[in-house]
Amino acid sequence: MAISRTTTDPEFIVRREATKADIKAAVEELLEVRVAKVNTRITKEGKHASVKLAEGYDAEETALKLGAF
16 A cells, blocks of 8 residues: 555555455554545556545544655
8 A cells, every 4th residue: 555645535556456345444454543434546557545534533643654744
């Protein structure tokens, strides 16, 4: 997974065969956050997953855990 810093919701590049349920489970386990919603789209760069965190979780703090900032 790779993270993007362009939106307020964390965005990851994921494996093309990953499902929304797979992505949600991985993000919750790896980052110790709760995920409210996962949106995916496929582009020429790969499959992107935008993750909306549950209320009470901050996207900026999550990015800091990953070392994105």
